[in-house]
Amino acid sequence: MLTRINVGPIHPSTHGVLRLVVTLDGDTIVDVEPHVGFLHRGVEKLAENRMYMQSESYMEKIDYAAPMAYSDLYVAAVEEAMGIHPKERAKYVRLILLEFQRIASHLLWLGTFCNDLGQMFTMFMWTMKDRDLVLNLLQDVTGSRMFYVNMRLGGVSIDLPPNFEEHANKLLDYLEKRFKDYEAFLEKNPVFIERTKGVGVLKREDAIALGVTGPVLRASGVNFDVRRDYAYYAYEKLHFIPQVQTRGDSFARYKVRMQEMKESIKLIRDALKLMPEGDALGMPIKLISPPVKESEVIVRRELPRGEGMIFMVTDKQRPYRLAIRAPAFINLSALRYIAKGARYADLFSILGSLDLVMADVDR
Amino acid sequence: MLRPIIKTIKALGENRFTTTFPEEKERQPDNYRGLHRLDIETCISCGACERICPNKTITMVDANTSKGRRKLPQIDLERCLFCGLCEEVCPTHALTLTKNYEYTEFDRRRFTRRPEELR
Amino acid sequence: MLIDSFGRLVVEVIVIFILIVFFDYIFGWLERKSIAKAQFRHGPTYVGKFGILQNLADIVKLLAKENIIPKNADKLVFSTAPLLLLALFIFLIYLLPFSNSLGIAISVGLLAIFVLLSFAPLLIFLTGAASGNKFSLISAQRSVIMSLAYEVPLILSVAAVALYAGSFNIANIVNSQAKIPFIALMPIGFIVFFIAMLAELERPPFDLREADSELIAGWLVDVGAPYYAVALFVDYTRMFLGSLLISLLFLGGWLGPYLPSLIWLLIKAFVVAVVVVIIRATTVRMRLDRLMRFGWFWLLPLAVLNIILTFMLFVK
Numbered sequence: 001m002l003t004r005i006n007v008g009p010i011h012p013s014t015h016g017v018l019r020l021v022v023t024l025d026g027d028t029i030v031d032v033e034p035h036v037g038f039l040h041r042g043v044e045k046l047a048e049n050r051m052y053m054q055s056e057s058y059m060e061k062i063d064y065a066a067p068m069a070y071s072d073l074y075v076a077a078v079e080e081a082m083g084i085h086p087k088e089r090a091k092y093v094r095l096i097l098l099e100f101q102r103i104a105s106h107l108l109w110l111g112t113f114c115n116d117l118g119q120m121f122t123m124f125m126w127t128m129k130d131r132d133l134v135l136n137l138l139q140d141v142t143g144s145r146m147f148y149v150n151m152r153l154g155g156v157s158i159d160l161p162p163n164f165e166e167h168a169n170k171l172l173d174y175l176e177k178r179f180k181d182y183e184a185f186l187e188k189n190p191v192f193i194e195r196t197k198g199v200g201v202l203k204r205e206d207a208i209a210l211g212v213t214g215p216v217l218r219a220s221g222v223n224f225d226v227r228r229d230y231a232y233y234a235y236e237k238l239h240f241i242p243q244v245q246t247r248g249d250s251f252a253r254y255k256v257r258m259q260e261m262k263e264s265i266k267l268i269r270d271a272l273k274l275m276p277e278g279d280a281l282g283m284p285i286k287l288i289s290p291p292v293k294e295s296e297v298i299v300r301r302e303l304p305r306g307e308g309m310i311f312m313v314t315d316k317q318r319p320y321r322l323a324i325r326a327p328a329f330i331n332l333s334a335l336r337y338i339a340k341g342a343r344y345a346d347l348f349s350i351l352g353s354l355d356l357v358m359a360d361v362d363r
Numbered sequence: 364m365l366r367p368i369i370k371t372i373k374a375l376g377e378n379r380f381t382t383t384f385p386e387e388k389e390r391q392p393d394n395y396r397g398l399h400r401l402d403i404e405t406c407i408s409c410g411a412c413e414r415i416c417p418n419k420t421i422t423m424v425d426a427n428t429s430k431g432r433r434k435l436p437q438i439d440l441e442r443c444l445f446c447g448l449c450e451e452v453c454p455t456h457a458l459t460l461t462k463n464y465e466y467t468e469f470d471r472r473r474f475t476r477r478p479e480e481l482r
Numbered sequence: 483m484l485i486d487s488f489g490r491l492v493v494e495v496i497v498i499f500i501l502i503v504f505f506d507y508i509f510g511w512l513e514r515k516s517i518a519k520a521q522f523r524h525g526p527t528y529v530g531k532f533g534i535l536q537n538l539a540d541i542v543k544l545l546a547k548e549n550i551i552p553k554n555a556d557k558l559v560f561s562t563a564p565l566l567l568l569a570l571f572i573f574l575i576y577l578l579p580f581s582n583s584l585g586i587a588i589s590v591g592l593l594a595i596f597v598l599l600s601f602a603p604l605l606i607f608l609t610g611a612a613s614g615n616k617f618s619l620i621s622a623q624r625s626v627i628m629s630l631a632y633e634v635p636l637i638l639s640v641a642a643v644a645l646y647a648g649s650f651n652i653a654n655i656v657n658s659q660a661k662i663p664f665i666a667l668m669p670i671g672f673i674v675f676f677i678a679m680l681a682e683l684e685r686p687p688f689d690l691r692e693a694d695s696e697l698i699a700g701w702l703v704d705v706g707a708p709y710y711a712v713a714l715f716v717d718y719t720r721m722f723l724g725s726l727l728i729s730l731l732f733l734g735g736w737l738g739p740y741l742p743s744l745i746w747l748l749i750k751a752f753v754v755a756v757v758v759v760i761i762r763a764t765t766v767r768m769r770l771d772r773l774m775r776f777g778w779f780w781l782l783p784l785a786v787l788n789i790i791l792t793f794m795l796f797v798k
Contacts, residue, residue, distance in 0.1 A: 149447055
């Protein structure tokens with residue numbers, strides 16, 4: 001006998017407003033139908049009526065777990081349209097700040113993932129403390145803990161403060177210790193292993209066919225990462241290695257993100273050593289945008305959730321049309337195929353491991 | 364199963380991380396983007412802040428100053444994104460963002476701050 | 483332990499009731515503060531010094547609210563089942579002896595307690611089913627299915643204790659721990675009993691009933707505010723019952739040097755409660771079918787092994 005349950009828009013475990021209509025046969029899921037759009041704010045349309053650099057603030061609010069990543073994606077698209085290349089030091093500064101942002105985003109994910117599994121907020125509080133320390137560091141640089149608006153054409157709005165390197169290294173040492181603690185806390189917990197191993201397996205061919213990207217794709221054994229394959233900023237000089245797992249279950253997705261956080265620490269350390277002296281400031285905001293050279297641009301970046309892309313058709317002072325490929329939206333569409341045949345309690349393990357931020361899904 | 368429990372017990376011995384607001388407050392850096400502050404003497408009424416604002420937060424309204432009756436920016440705090448573009452574009456640095464972030468009112472109409480109130 | 487006068491009966495009833503309320507209140511406060519400390523935060527601090535009055539404020543607030551009964555609910559069952567549940571647990575605590583001079587100890591005390599304890603899932607199921615709500619029904623079903631897995635190992639591990647002590651009378655069981663507490667004699671039995679008791683108390687990792695990241699609040703979703711206060715009481719009273727049982731049956735009850743017996747019993751109950759709270763802060767919720775597997779394939783064989791060992795080693 002099939003029952004339909006509405007895991008409604010307001011729910012502690014759907015990260016944001018997501019409505020799932022779940023068809024159950026006893027305790028087994030037959031079908032999951034996501035209803036999205038509760039958080040749609042029309043960001044692409046808003047950008048059509050504003051000058052290029054005015055929309056940076058809107059782009060940040062697409063993903064509130066890692067705002068700088070989207071702001072960087074958009075500003076890179078505008079730079080490509082205007083033929084502006086970021087300064088040498090600015091490439092390293094952007095890379096460092098983006099990798100810190102990736103660590104912060106994955107920490108948030110880890111906390112909410114453990115919440116979904118029933119951890120009762122202990123892991124959540126610990127990871128939030130670490131994320132708070134990262135955000136404090138970013139606040140010292142940019143002035144704000146979230147929604148930094150610090151990307152400018154050709155560089156950043158404000159350079160790293162003089163004592164940044166020592167603070168960053170201290171924080172990275174602390175984070176390395178904490179990551180070891182988290183791994184011991186979770187991987188030595190047999191109940192956690194039971195809840196995540198073998199749950200929500202996504203096979204390699206299905207992952208490629210569904211178009212998922214990011215940690216979800218890498219957990220299914222596909223070695224693809226925009227930071228290596230379409231390298232930008234200084235990633236080629238830093239010997240970046242994508243982290244891949246082959247099992248494709250929730251545990252593999254968790255492991256990929258843990259390894260990515262450790263990889264980010266390594267990248268930041270190397271970038272701090274290799275960073276050249278000089279000027280990293282971009283163009284300040286003026287009332288008239290610089291002239292535009294290209295009419296259509298496509299830019300891709302590796303956001304913490306997956307691969308983000310912007311396709312922009314330009315006009316003189318403002319974008320004529322902006323199309324954003326949001327990774328969380330595509331990852332959510334894979335939920336239907338992953339969750340078929342799983343049990344009801346596994347739904348939240350799978351949903352948590354996909355790392356969705358509803359603002360990213362709905363834009 | 365024992366390692367996780369030992370980690371929890373160890374965490375019991377560590378210091379608390381949350382600050383008891385409002386008794387304790389966190390410190391902010393100097394470039395914190397809080398509420399606006401307008402220097403009425405320095406403002407040249409160019410209107411650049413009104414034009415650059417993405418969200419139509421700023422409107423130039425008539426106000427009395429020591430140099431006569433001129434147009435000065437009025438800020439609608441309900442629409443402000445605190446992005447800092449208005450501070451960056453102001454040619455005389457008359458409009459700045461301070462470290463103050465507490466603005467609670469009982470009446471919603473108080474959120475439209477006139478230029479004289481931007482202190 | 484014969485009640486030899488009516489006045490003494492009344493005094494004991496009142497004293498035990500005060501103990502229950504005291505433990506519930508202090509345990510509630512202790513749980514919130516300890517979990518907060520383990521999570522690097524403060525917990526209640528504002529109401530009363532160290533937040534000691536926070537639970538009182540919560541209960542006053544809950545009792546003052548309007549009780550809403552959903553349209554699809556069965557009025558009679560919905561209104562009475564939670565109260566019956568609270569009454570059941572309070573009655574069960576009265577069946578336990580608190581020391582040589584406080585509380586009654588009937589000759590089949592152990593048996594009576596575990597027979598009556600199995601009424602609890604029934605009453606929870608009735609509340610959940612009478613809510614007229616799919617989520618409550620699912621969580622109520624889960625609660626009943628879970629009790630299927632854990633009743634048997636629970637009773638078997640207790641049977642080993644009764645076998646050694648030679649009686650179902652709890653006072654006799656405590657007194658036969660005078661030389662060495664049972665936790666040292668039958669460690670396997672203690673572990674089985676502790677885990678099965680955690681499942682009976684529906685505490686993490688077995689808190690499927692109130693899986694509040696999946697079913698929001700489970701059987702309590704549609705329960706009105708005054709009944710939510712009753713449910714909180716039920717939770718804490720159940721915790722008191724569980725910790726008392728563990729202390730009486732395995733940790734030596736009220737036996738101990740220097741301090742009065744009652745204080746020893748309360749200290750041991752608090753220690754058990756603190757361990758349960760730490761486990762709550764650490765662990766992840768188990769899935770229902772794995773839980774059943776764990777109960778039948780691990781706990782049951784261990785409990786049987788425990789009985790065999792006890793019989794071979796200690797009983798002539």
